[in-house]
Amino acid sequence: MARPIVRGTAAWKYFGDFRDGLLAGQVLVLQVAHPVVAAGVRDHSDYKSDPWTRLMRTGASLSIYVYGGPAGARVEAERLRALHRTFTGSLDGRRYSALNPAAYAWVHATLVKVPVDAQQFFGRPLSDVELEEYYAQMCDVGRLLGVRERDLPPDWAAFERYYDDMVAGFAGNPAIEELFETIHTVPKPVRWLPGSWWRWHARTQMFLIRATLPPGLRDRLGLQWTLRDQRRFRRFTRVVRTLATPLPAGLRTAHMRWIGKLNVWLRAHPKVYERLVGGNGPGSAQGS
Template identity: 85%
Template sequence: MAAPIVRGTAAWKYFGDFRDGLLAGQVLVLQVAHPVVAAGVRDHSDYTSDPWTRLMRTGASLSIYVYGGAAGARVEAGRLRELHRSFTGSMDGRRYSALNPAAYAWVHATLVKVPVDAQRFFGRPLSSSELEEYYAQMCDVGRMLGVRERDLPPDWAAFERYYDEMVAGFAGNPTIDQLFETIRTVDKPVRWLPDSWWRLHGRTQMFLLRATLPPALRERLGLQWTLREHRRFWRFASAVRILATPIPAGLRTAHMRWIGKLNVWFRAHPKAYQRLIDGHGHGPGSGA
């Protein structure tokens, strides 16, 4: 059992760091590289038609586990498992379930890895003691989510071996292709955003995705990566590191902590939550 996730502990400091958002494209690709996850997204996700609502729901849900307290995390975990029970279908002539244990564990693993990669690219790599504490805390989160004990490697070194072995077995699939197309062509979230800015956003997302994917997988997906782009990325990463690292952890995670607490409040006040849904179509954390 890990130390509780409270102010100053590793998961509290790193899981909601705003730099994690720079790896949003990378983690989505890694998730849907898993065949079962790809099939579930293909059959049950609305991310191609309404990616912004889905992104907000996912971020709101994740924030509860680390910043919403143990009781809030247990309620959210139960809600998500119940929601995903209905996500079933056919893949290569066989039935699949979104609660397939290996696929379910892999999605959790990608979320565990993001903050560590974000600090490696854009901050200061976690120390050995921080990695130990962070991983133990995220294993507790995995247990709350229903990830099987045998699917949680015992320590960070074993987790990295598991992660690398999984990535080594992945290749391209139509869901990844659709994700790339969505990133390039998705409509603006608000009309007032200039078209030139939005086109730059799409190019930046694809650039960061190509920069941060494991190199062997990037090559298998047919994504080009040049020495010039590599240098450009490390200039960008250095600038982010210089600007963001001095900011206190409490400020770097403030947005995720606020969202987590707000969603716990909504769970305790279902009438207010229902009014929000009726007024806007979706509430925070209404899906994942």
């Protein structure tokens, strides 16, 4: 067992850092690169028709594990496992389940990796001590979610080998193509956003995906990356690092900590959520 996730520990400082959001597109590509995850998205996800609600639900769920307290995390984990048991279908003539152990572990692995990559690109890389504490804490979260012990590499070095081996086996698939299309065609979340800004947002999302994907997978997906792109990305990372790194960790994670605590409260008051949002609360079967 790792140290509890409390103020000042590695998971508390890095899991909810706002710079992690710059890798949102990257992590989605890596998740749907797994064939079982891709099949589940194809058969059960509503992200293309209602991406903003889906994104808010996912962010709310993630925030609970680290910032919602142990009791909140246990309830959310039980809810997600129950929900994913209903996600089944056919893949290459065989039945699949969203709780397929390898696929389930891979989704957790991508979320474990995001904060480390975000600091590598846009902040200060975690020290060896921080990495070990962070990884041990996220393994505890994984066990809470139902990831099998044998699917969690024993330490960070083994995790990196596992992660690289998984990525090396991925290639393009229809779910990735649909994700790229959705980035360019998804409607604005609110009408008042200028169309030119929204088109710029889509281009920026694709640029960050190309910049942050593992280079081998980027090449296999046919995504071009030039020296000019690399220079632009270096300038971008320098600006983000300069502006964000001096901020205290409590400020960099404030939004996720607030969301986590709010959603624990909303789970206990689902009728309030329904009145505010007009949908099912975060504790419902549809609130993933």
